[in-house]
Amino acid sequence: MILMNDIYKTYANGVTALNGVNVDIKQGEFVYIVGPSGAGKSTFIKLIFREVKPTNGKIVVGDMDLSKIKERKVPYLRRNIGVVYQDFKLLPKLSVYENIAFALEVIEEPPKNIRNRVMEVLEQVGLKNKARFLPNELSGGEQQRVSIARAIVNKAKIVIADEPTGNLDPETSWEIMKVFEEINASGTTIIMATHSKEIVNTIKKRVIAIEDGLIVRDEHRGDYGYEI
């Protein structure tokens, strides 16, 4: 599903974020990416949906070889990948419903399909009764549910999340994790960068630890492994 072969990433300012990364993630896996701040977790994640390009090395996502993919094919790569951020990235002037429908409109989904599909995912994340609310009328956890709903609304096979619980209190974080587990249970690959020892050690999944741009540990049902 996702294959990285000897990936290097040096940013324009000369900072090397990744230093020869090899990884193989199968369809349906749930993977935590852990490691100290500045280790290269976000960079790793951004490579997968072509937010950044590797300086060197080969990445394959699904059936697309990202080292060979043409620039104009990138949008189609992204239609297979849902992205969830720490800060939700919702549009403040659009309702919950519109924020999710937006993701289908811009990929030119037929309007008649949009309504049903949006209501479906709202149900899935437990926000059906808040479809007309604006983002700032929701709690942080609810906003994150909206952004998750947006990530999965086009039936993405991969969901990538960069510290999705970073802005949430522990209680809410658990609820959000439950949503991710459900999505994973339906066969979606999940890759999540996190600093939460609690979560990683409780909901046991594959753990990939990155330090100084290198994968230093890759275990099934692993531990967080750092003291905070």
Added chain:
Amino acid sequence: MKFSTFRRHLREGFKNIFRNGWMTVASIGAVTTTLILVGVFLALVLNLNEMAVNIESDVEINTMIDLTATEEEIITIGDEIEQISGVDSVSFSSNDDELAKLVDSMGEEGESWRLFEQDNPLNHVYIVRAQVPEDTERIANEIETLSGVESVVFGQDVVEQLFEFNKYARTIGLVLIIALVFTAIFLISNTIKITIMARSTEIGIQKLVGATNGFIRWPFFIEGLLLGILGSIIPVAVILGGYYYLDKNFSGNISFSFVEILPFSPFAWQLSLMILIIGAVIGVWGSVMSVRKFLKV
């Protein structure tokens, strides 16, 4: 593109126009100013050109025949002129005709010329026209070499001066207009840049969920097009109104036949269409310039 998508782009494009308030007004104003000047200038140059062409095609070669030429020789000269390639028509005008013309053209003073009616000092003349104006000079030179021809006269100077003037007017106007067009494009692209900045989060999310660059570009393209078209409304009105007025008050009123302006229809309509198209191109160009840089990621 699907109809629903197109409708969405149109809606977004219109929204942007209203959102930008004063910048929208400023860029429409720039387009308007530019297009009014372009319109007036084009009307002027095209009319002057038309006049020059008219005069040029009006140019006749007056072939003065030697006073000593016999009737037979005169006929021979006429035949020889007709043989010259590029000659359209040759007509004979006797010295009596010429005198009559002269007397006519001089009005009161002309009366004194009547004294010459008994002993006409003028030449017989062949009036020659070229098929194409460019040949006039060559034909005149050829006629001059024929025996029995005293001299040839044609109004080459006027035409050349008019064309010369028109050339200068065109160059100066063109430079001015290009400068104005670029100012308008610059203003439009800045207006759209403001929209893009204001919507950068939205564009970021669009890219995140897999919108193509083409899809993202469309509303800005439409915004630019609208700015250009809105900017051409007043210029088109000015051209149609102004030209209608000129056409009505000018045309019949002038005694020189060649100073006739191009007729309102179709000229004013064609010019308006041209202005509209230039406006649209300015708008689209401005939007393309500002969006291109932005989407290069």
